[in-house]
Amino acid sequence: MKKVLLAINFIIISSQLSAQKIINRDPQIETIVNQVSSDSLKAYIDKLVSFGTRSTLSTTTDNKRGIGAARKWVLSKFQEFARQSDGRMTAYIDTWTLQPDGKRVDKTIEIGNVMATLKGTDPTDNRIFIVSGHIDSRVTDVMNREADAPGANDDGSGTVAVIELARVMAKSKFPATIIFVTVSGEEQGLLGANHLAERAVAENWNIEGVLNNDIMGSNHSNETNIIDNTRLRVFSEGLPAFELDKKVGAIRQYGVENDGKARQLARYVKETGERYVDNLEVVMIYRNDRFLRGGDHTPFVNKGFAAVRLSEMNENFLRQHQDLRIEKGIEIGDHARYMDFEYLRKNTAINAATLANLAKSPSMPEDVILDVRGLGNSTSLRWKASKTGKVKGYYVLMRETAMPYWQKKFFTTDVKITLPYSKDNYFFAVQAVSEDGNESLPVLPRVGLRNAGE
Structure with a gap:
């Protein structure tokens, strides 16, 4: 009798296991994610802090102190990694001269963004994905160019995440760039990000996604004393800031206030990141940024690109924009010893998974x-095939109108589909899927009206 019961229990457990959802991970992406190292991230932070201050207004001629020395060191790391890329990665400092503005720039300065470009392998694919962090730091007075400003977490954490991503991804081949x-210049008013976004528009870059990392390496907050290294925030706008006046009619009519480009990218970060990084939840924040602060994704948002900000869940404001001091027995300042490098590793890995999956995917359906x-x-959708990439098929995504995330995926190898779900009750989108299972960003459909010449 016991043997019979054991056999029945085994069958029940087996059937339950077979019904469980299976998470499929691309082996190449999994390898990249597993190579992200907390030890490397800590070593990079220690080096950045050693430059004393990285104020945008600080010296650019000293070899050991200031923003100039820090930029040169980052460039040397990018160049080191580029040697492992078979010529696909190139690195340089994009420099320009900035005149006094009467605000946060009080004299003529040389400013520069340190860039490493990993060129895509598909000559027909001009898509670009950007990952950023800001290298500059500050103390209480944003004009103080002399005082030590370690900037370990703000934004050393985002800077070293970008460096580590370049290291672990340089050897890999991706169709897109x-x-x-x-x-x-972030602390002086998003100067470097504005320059890059303007350059992207002027040079007609096909940017499909920007991941901006700012303050992402501390696990505890002041005031509330919450300690948590299992959640990461992704900020995204809902309504598009770019040309909203031209789009507001359709947005209002079809109820897609929650489906701008940035919000779609944020959903993608959550789904893809959680697929590859264990013990980390990506929490979507339905705001472009925090109160009284601004991030380097915003200039891209304002130019019409999909851009989001990734930040730690619980900020400690005693570690941001502060003179180094002891006050009432409490040490105040942005020191590396207050960071959680395992948390930073996971947050960096979220970026790695998202970037790799995007860069391996086909272009979006047309x-x-x-x-x-x-x-x-019922609901009928149709689309045109992706212009680039090896397409295995397409996912049609579906969610109830009040749901924040996509709930169902329907796979088809066709370029049209009819589903037994009412178009009045759900939102839909379509994404292309590669032979390795890498999904493009979703495309929300436009509405085909009667007598519209469709």
């Missing part, structure tokens, strides 16, 4: 249309 950049020319309780 990835740009790793440490921007200057001209996605939701057919609303007749009444009915």
